[in-house]
Amino acid sequence: VRAEASERKEALEKQLAGLNPATKRALEVRDATVNDLLKQLPAGVAVIDLVLLSDGDYVDEQITLKREDGTTEERTVKRQKSVPVFYAFVLRSDAIKKEDETAVAWVELGLAAPINTAAAAWRAELTGIKNTPAIIANSVEVHATNKIEDPAQQLRALIWDKLEPELQGCNTVILLPDGDLHRLPWSALPGRKPGTFLIDDYALCTAAYGQQLF
Numbered sequence: 001v002r003a004e005a006s007e008r009k010e011a012l013e014k015q016l017a018g019l020n021p022a023t024k025r026a027l028e029v030r031d032a033t034v035n036d037l038l039k040q041l042p043a044g045v046a047v048i049d050l051v052l053l054s055d056g057d058y059v060d061e062q063i064t065l066k067r068e069d070g071t072t073e074e075r076t077v078k079r080q081k082s083v084p085v086f087y088a089f090v091l092r093s094d095a096i097k098k099e100d101e102t103a104v105a106w107v108e109l110g111l112a113a114p115i116n117t118a119a120a121a122w123r124a125e126l127t128g129i130k131n132t133p134a135i136i137a138n139s140v141e142v143h144a145t146n147k148i149e150d151p152a153q154q155l156r157a158l159i160w161d162k163l164e165p166e167l168q169g170c171n172t173v174i175l176l177p178d179g180d181l182h183r184l185p186w187s188a189l190p191g192r193k194p195g196t197f198l199i200d201d202y203a204l205c206t207a208a209y210g211q212q213l214f
Contacts, residue, residue: 041093052179054082084112121151
């Protein structure tokens with residue numbers, strides 16, 4: 001029954017697409033693949049999809065069980081301990097090797113805590129708004145809020161210096177941020193040379209999600 005309903009739904013969508021250009025376009029965007037996006041990218045343009053994920057492993061934890069007769073028992077149980085981690089996927093038009101094979105660069109940026117801390121400190125520096133506990137609490141996880149001497153430069157080291165090796169030959173970068181990185185003024189990050197900004201090295205723009213690029 002479920003398969004029949006799914007087939008019926010697809011048939012109705014095709015009928016609507018034939019009648020309404022806007023519906024046809026919406027369905028094309030919905031069903032688009034990574035290769036569809038890459039084929040649209042001009043040479044020299046890269047898309048960086050920043051993703052916040054929980055990473056971790058199972059660890060042993062000692063617990064105490066209390067029986068009905070009042071006695072106790074010590075047991076070791078496995079519990080999953082996870083921490084937020086930022087990753088980046090770098091897409092370029094020259095990443096298509098074959099029709100069914102795509103070479104997408106994957107970069108592990110590291111724990112979210114130091115990145116979120118530097119981001120909050122930089123925003124405070126730019127806006128003059130102090131990092132209050134309420135602001136810090138909005139981050140997924142942050143380090144102790146000790147003063148960071150140069151948060152912008154630290155952010156570049158934590159994020160952009162790890163991404164730049166994948167951007168050789170690119171002059172335009174489209175960023176799809178995640179988490180607290182949505183609130184960063186990316187163009188104002190330090191550039192390669194002292195006294196410059198990232199906007200001096202690349203044309204930059206951001207999008208909320210990949211479908212906006214079609």
